[in-house]
Amino acid sequence: MTAGNGDTGAGDNAETGNAVLELIDRVRPPLRGLIAAGLAAAGGLMLMLGSVLPWVAGPDADAVTYGVAASATGGSALGSRAGIAGGDALVTLLAGIVAVGLAGWYGLGRARRWQQTALFGAASLALAWTVLDFVEVGDTAGPDGARWDIGPGIGLYVCLLGGLAVLTAAGSAPRDVEQDLRVLGHRAEQLAARGLGFEAIEKQQQLLRRARRRPGWQDPRLTFEALYLARLYLNVGHVDRAVRLVHEVMGGADERFGGDQEGLAAARAEAGSVIVDANAQVAAAGHPAYWPAGWAD
Structure with a gap:
């Protein structure tokens, strides 16, 4: 005081x-606040960058359909949810924006308990969506039901690192x-x-x-x-x-x-x-x- x-x-x-x-x-601004600010800013920027980078890679990456697509039988099939086109990257993009905004407050020495909670929430959502797509991206089928030869893209790796950085920032934030x-x-x-x-x-x-x-x-x-x-x-x-x-x-x-x-x-x-x-x-x-x-x- x-x-x-x-x-x-x-x-x-x-x-x-x-x-x-x-x-x-x-x-x-205490040292912990400056550390939290740096990690939150770096992690937030990585989440934002990773959200716009490709989440799907591999020989069949260009053939991947996103969202609901027509199936070979005339019905509809759910395509990949990865990346901006699939919608999941919108979550990591929002988490990155929140983290960068909170980093500015920590950098000014204006630490609040709700900010730490918000950082934990943003990191948890980003990591949950990233890990889920890591697991599912290679198990995506085309309209004919055949599995594509695809795997996680660079965007997922960047988002994973960014989410871990934001989570670390939340743990080091002054409380x-x-x-x-x-x-x-x-x-x-x-x-x-x-x-x-x-x-x-x-x-x-x-x-x-x-x-x-x-x-x-x-x-x-x-x-x-x-x-x-x-x-x-x-x-x-x-x-x-x-x-x-x-x-x-x-x-x-x-x-x-x-x-x-x-x-x-x-x-x-x-x-x-x-x-x-x-x-x-x-x-x-x-x-x-x-x-x-x-x-x-």
């Missing part, structure tokens, strides 16, 4: 913001709950930096709702996340909500930080900075200060 950057708030508190950021990690929280915190900071204060508040509130379940409210890092939310409230003019939140979060700060006096001091400094800016806003409107200026001391 990340604490909010004080540079986005009102007033001059860059020094406090930097002190807070030293205590916790900034958001960067740590805290990574989801770091992504939400990073998104809140981005929105705030763009001046989208209410959207940033929504993301930060979502982060805190999730974080209360895990790692739990007693984690001292959530103190900084709550103080950043107070800063966001202040940025959009919700001074009452900002001050009320600072009161609430700092009320149990001593217990949360335990013996971490450095962390507690940083939290108090950030809380004091929020209150100073809140006092400045209400003073400009002709109202009395919320807290005395020396509270953080």
